[in-house]
Amino acid sequence: MASSTRPPGRPRSSVDAEVFAATLRTIDQLGYTRATVDRIAAATGIAKTTIYRRWPSKGALVTATLVDSFGPLPLTGRDGAADIAAAIRYGVRAVAEPGVAAAFAGVFTDAIGDPALREILATQLQDPYRKVLMETLGLSEQRVLFVIDVVIGTLLHRMGMTGEPMVEADVDALIQMLQRELA
Known part of the structure; x- marks a missing residue:
């Protein structure tokens, strides 16, 4: 069995880019208030827990x-x-x-x-x-x-x-x- 040097899952930069794009897209479509972390997670297909591990709040996510x-x-x-x-x-x-x-x-x-x-x-x-x-x-x-x-x-x-x-x-x-x- 070949060993992998990369950890399982998507690369961090890829996840970040997907989440950032989905955040702006969701805010643009629904407005800031209705653009919840749940909706952003759903738009990316990335678990909400993954988003919260990187950004502890919606405000932190939007700032990033x-x-x-x-x-x-x-x-x-x-x-x-x-x-x-x-x-x-x-x-x-x-x-x-x-x-x-x-x-x-x-x-x-x-x-x-x-x-x-x-x-x-x-x-x-x-x-x-x-x-x-x-x-x-x-x-x-x-x-x-x-x-x-x-x-x-x-x-x-x-x-x-x-x-x-x-x-x-x-x-x-x-x-x-x-x-x-x-x-």
Whole structure:
């Protein structure tokens, strides 16, 4: 009998990718509230217990899904104004992906009354971007938090009010506004 070096079951990255895709798809189709872990598990054919072993709550799962969806910021560190524009355009594209805005808005709403979820959001989602922006742009923590609040808040507000991402002219105006403010 040949021995296997791989543990039984699907590879972790494969399970993660399936669950993240199903999470966004389910949120996009049903809305954040109705996108339960049970429904996400059913959409993947992966046991609910497998999901809960990786993510202890729906909020933790949605946060991990958002982190995966966003990935690293496309910054060069050579030109602050260009990096601000690139970061904003990157955020616009990410928030416009199906399910992402609803996932953001839902998990943020849940976090209002859940300090543990706020901690997960802060450490896993916001902190990596905050640190990269501080380092790349040479801004203080408070200024970077301001940029994150203005950009993400504006993008989510627009999606929530219209169901559509910002038009290019408004994205340009947001970029110019922040470039002036941070100059």
